[in-house]
Amino acid sequence: MSMEPTLEHRDVRHYAGIPIQVTLRDWGRANALVPELYEWLARNGIEPLGGPVYRYRSIGDEARPFDLEVGVPVAAPVTGDGRVEAGTLPAGQYAVMIHHGHPDQLGKSHAALQQWVEERGLAPGKTGEGPAEVWTARYETYLTDPAEQPDLAQWSTEIAYLVDETP
Template sequence: MSDFVERPEQHYAAIPIRATLREWGSVNALIPEVYGWLAERNIPPAGALFYRHVVVGGLTEKFEVEVGVPVAAPVVADGRVVAGRKPAGRYAVRIHHGHPDGVAATHEDLVAWATGQGRPPVRDGDVWVGMFESYLTNPDDEPDPDHWRTELAYLV
């Protein structure tokens, strides 16, 4: 089920990367680095780990992605870590239940639903202005990815 939700601005720390789906392991490998950066600075996470999709790629075309963690206040960029913010506004939101390998179909369904409601996701050419994939399930608590929950949210 999809819904439209108003959200406030949310600051985050992230590491940007460009990678194809075949290279996706390099994207996932950034997760401990982002959390480690926050821990070194005693900055607690203020929400679930997410991937911000800036440009969508494919098997051979590179995605532009930020591997990020929400924080309560702005951070100062340092090294590979950038400071960002999820913009305030109305988002089309849907929860994907199951293995992350199936999330692409949920993305497609959400975009089609929002567009059908007259609220297509905001884009600037190839750049998605607010496309966030948040991992709501902690793999330490639920190791079976078939039981994971992933929130997809598009600024509309």
Template sequence: MNIEERAERPCVAVSVEAPLREWGRVNALVPEVFAWLAERGIAPAGPLFYRYRVAGDMDAPFVVEVGVPVAEPAEGDDRVLAGTIPAGRYATLTHHGHPDGLYGSITRLQREAADQGLEWAMEGEVLAGCFEFYLTDPEVEPDMDRWSIELAYLIR
């Protein structure tokens, strides 16, 4: 685990509520976000991310945003949210391998943070900055066992 200070970054995202058993609905938002950007001539300014607002499980829904950083603030619409990746101190850890193995890396990050007395930033009952950044472009590396995914959690 590393601790990093990060600046605020503009982004766009689509929000969805889905339990793990319906995760295909979450993944289906990826091409929608990139199509929305392309229609507006906006280039991504960083890797695809999943931002978790509320953690769920197989039956209880997660509240998650599927998004992309952009260079300049954009104007959203009735489907796509324009927002920011918040500034602050983040606990980070990079997962190498298939996304199905993320649970082990998330557990490790949470354990190491707890061992150091760190707590995640919250906005009421909602996580303020809990991100998975997909560092590997699936068009360049289609083998998910070779992917790298950065976990970045905003610290209170």
């Protein structure tokens, strides 16, 4: 189940992230970066500002890899170390939806948000088409703390796509 999408203006958001290319079959490799990032932030005395962010540059599937960054939001740009990099989600108008339920069902919410964007004549921030399309800012933010709610079916995840400023 998901909440109805909305349009929101957002300011620049910074994160510390690790880029990765991974297929759905190997998605555990992406998830394994989350504790590594929180540990890196702690070692460097940087306060996280929320749950993990998965920023999608290009979309894959079971065979074709996703190009993404797994990150953790922070107040200001970080100085990376070669593995961890400074990331920025640009300011702008975003189509936003909250997905309630297991992360394995996020694909349905992404499809609903994409349809909502198209129905309103909004242009998602991306270049290219098909497997070559690259998103300017398409991301998920995990709103549920797994330490407080271990049941994935009870999780909430925000999905956001940067869209053209003029609908």
